[in-house]
Amino acid sequence: MSELVTDLRRFLDGPYAAIRDRVRADLARDPRTTDTALSIDEQRAATREALLALAGSGMPAAGFSRDHGGTGDIGASITGFEMLVYSDVSLMVKAGVQWGLFGGAVENLGTERHHAYLEQIIAGDLLGCFAMTETGHGSDVQSIETTATYDPGTSEFVIDSPSPSARKDYIGGAAHDARMAAVFAQLVTAGPGEEPVSHGVHCLLVPIRDSDGHDLPGVTTSDCGPKGGLNGVDNGRIVFDHVRVPRDNLLDQYASVAQDGTYSSPIENPNRRFFTMLGTLIRGRVSIAGASGAASRLALAIAGRYALTRRQFDAPGHAEEVTIADYLTHQRRLLPAVARAYALQCAQNDLVSTLSRIQGGAEPVDPGEQRTLEAQAAGLKAVASWDASATIQTCREACGGAGYLAANRLTTLKADTDVFTTFEGDNTVLLQLVGKELLTGYADEVGGLDPVGMIRFAVTNAADTVLERTPMSGFVRGLLDATKREGDEPDLLDRGTQLSLLVDREEHVLETLARRMQEARKAEGVDAFAAFNAAQDHLVRLGRVHVERLVLESFVTKVAELDPSDDELRFVLDALADLYALSVIENDRAWFLEHRRLSVGRAKAVIRLVDRQCRRLRPYLGDLVDAFGIPDPLLDVEMLG
Known part of the structure; x- marks a missing residue:
């Protein structure tokens, strides 16, 4: 493994490198994958057997407190289960039900007499x-x-x-x-x-x-x-x-x-009580967000390696056919998705760390922090699972007919993860939840309201809360302040410019939604629910642009923390961060044009800059996907043989 791959892997693994290395070793020793040739009963029996073997590995105990027979490391538990996707998604889901949902409900909603069950639950002796x-x-x-x-x-x-x-x-x-x-x-x-x-x-x-x-x-x-x-x-x-x-x-x-x-x-308050109870079970959404990222990385590792070996069509003056990775169209298929995979992994690491800090300590949970955590988990789960569906499909197509063979894992991976978009909450509903939280400024009093009450609060208080947003790091705030220059065309490769475009978009969408709410409230005969229902499309959009901004902030903050002497690593990760930001802007060029955030010339330049970043990153494609750290036995598919 090259030094660059080692450094990239360390960057991606973040604070959970130790558990990731341990699970990699376990998966390499037992490279079990879904066998669709088995009958349903046989698949279920194999998954049950693997679940009981996993119980003996000690991994499930990480998600439970030391007082209840666990090791009290929430982050290690979520990260370990996430990586099971590389092997068998059914096993990951089965484990999540047993230890995350069933066991989590017993531990977090129960008291001492119920906690007596946990030893059996952790050991797999009581399946629920x-x-x-x-x-x-x-x-x-x-x-x-x-x-x-x-x-x-x-x-x-x-x-x-x-x-x-x-x-x-x-x-x-x-x-x-x-x-x-x-x-x-x-x-x-x-x-x-x-x-x-x-x-x-x-x-x-x-x-x-x-x-x-x-x-x-x-x-x-x-x-x-x-x-x-x-x-x-x-x-x-x-x-x-x-x-x-x-x-x-x-x-x-x-x-x-x-x-x-x-x-x-x-x-x-019965509504506050309900939301408090459900808030303790937030790990399910965080786990699905992580599992979605793992699925995307697996698909990209397979498609990336295939792109470096598969050749198609002659090039004038060359004896060999051209590898498909050298075609710009193919680079545009894979490399923006690779950039998203890196960015989403940074955001996931931050989310898991926040969850561990808030729910893993002895201190009472701060209601404001809990509401922010819940919104971030809902938003990242939605965006990551949608991205997984799109990325896996792109990878399948990028591998042509070979990608459609079950032996090459992509079709099975797509089928097994497709439900992630509705697991732990339908994505469209979750993004509305994010939008509501932003519209109400994460106000604590909203936690005690039913949905209609929340709507009335949002409509009534929109003007006062519209500028309330999740805190920014000092680093990000400094970048934004440094880019506020009047009359200059934005430099799209300037990090502050990229951030400011996404921040400005989010604030504009939020302000527009607030105005819609206020105007609807003033309209005669329009009740709060009707006003909110008419703005659902806007709520979903607000949730999505908010998450895209958070993901970019997380990514660029982690890149900025790198040792300046790591020239090659900084070059590659800076290029990836540029590609992620530019891809987000390119995908929403219509909005930036309509709202005069970009001139026509600058909007066209975004396309050229995405092309440029793809060409810059092409020599590193193999290193970028190898850094995902997926054990080689799990990438030993027919088309890469």
Whole structure:
């Protein structure tokens, strides 16, 4: 491995280099990949066997606190699971369900009596599932229909699916393996002399199968059947018919029910309580963002190596045909995607570090920081998963017919990761969440409001909050200040100019959205929801441009921290940062032209500069994809043989 590849890998690995090297070694020893020639039952059995082997590796324990039998390293846990994508996406998802979702719900929503399960969960002795999504409600978790009604006569909760749309659906592990479910339901109870009322969505532990794998009384499970991918994961459905569980099965970190049915919670506002509970489970979105990045890197490593060996068409005066990597069109296919992969990895490292700091410490979580974290996780998950779908498809096409063969992994990778765009929240909904947070200035009081209340707050307070943004580093602020020159054509290779264009775009979109909201509020007969609904396209756009700006800031900040003496490394990473920024601007040239941020001449220059950066980076294509550090046995595909 060359010195440049070593340095690039160190840059990408960031603070998690040790865990990445450990997982690389494990994957190299056991280069297991998805075998689509197996039947679905065989794929599931192989994934289950790999899951139990992973339990013995010690990796799952990293995500749990030392008090509960873990090692208390959230970042190592998320990073380790991310890298399983290089091997088998089904295994990564199955592991995420077992230890991230099911285990995470028990640890973060439960108390001491529930934590007694964690030793079995970490060891894989108790397999579980995360029963939140229903046939009728996916992203709108607050409206799920499953009920958990307390019976004070027996000190039990009665779990019931009152309608066909209340069926728990798409639940990983529910079709076969899970013995227990973390079930999200509307909690209904009453104190002495009171009428039963719903206190909103809460989570309870509900056994669903016996030790022989048979459904328990009142529980009906079924199989979702073949999917477009991830057939190693046994997604299933669960219907409850008045299933009784002990009162102690309520995960009561944030709310409890006394024996007489009295409900209590340290968080009085039901909406704030709901969002607080869901906020503790944010690791799922962070993990999908990381896994999406890993999928993009795997596809680029395969397509990049192929581009350096595959030859097509004669060049005048040359004895050999030309490698396809030497064609500008091919460079434009792959190298901007490589630049995005580097940029997104920097942003992911920052996100994981922030999550570890906020949720991994002993101090209470600051509500403002938590809201910012949730918005960043939602936005990065959306952008990274969409990028993975686009990048894998580009790589498949860049490898021609060979890319369509299952033996070369790209079609399987595309099928297995396609659902990432709707896993842990539909991307369009998530970007609206980001837009709402920006519009309300991350105001803490919004955390206690229902969606319509949040809308009213945004409409009423838009003028006051429009300039509230996530903090910038001093380095980035300095670059922006240094570029404020009147009357000069922007130098598109100036880092401050690149940043200022993205910052200016974001602020303009935010201000325009705020004005739309205010004008709608003043219009006679227009309610808050109608105003917000009419601006959904604008919200999605705001979320996206915000994330693109954050990603660029993360990337250029990390590049600026490099040792100035590393000339070649700085040259390559500076060129990649330029290519990422220029690609973002090129993809949105229409906006920059329409809003007079670029002249026609400058807009045309963006195209030439992207071409130039692709040519500059062409000699480093092999080094750039080798630096992803994907073990060679996992790149031993037919077309690279």
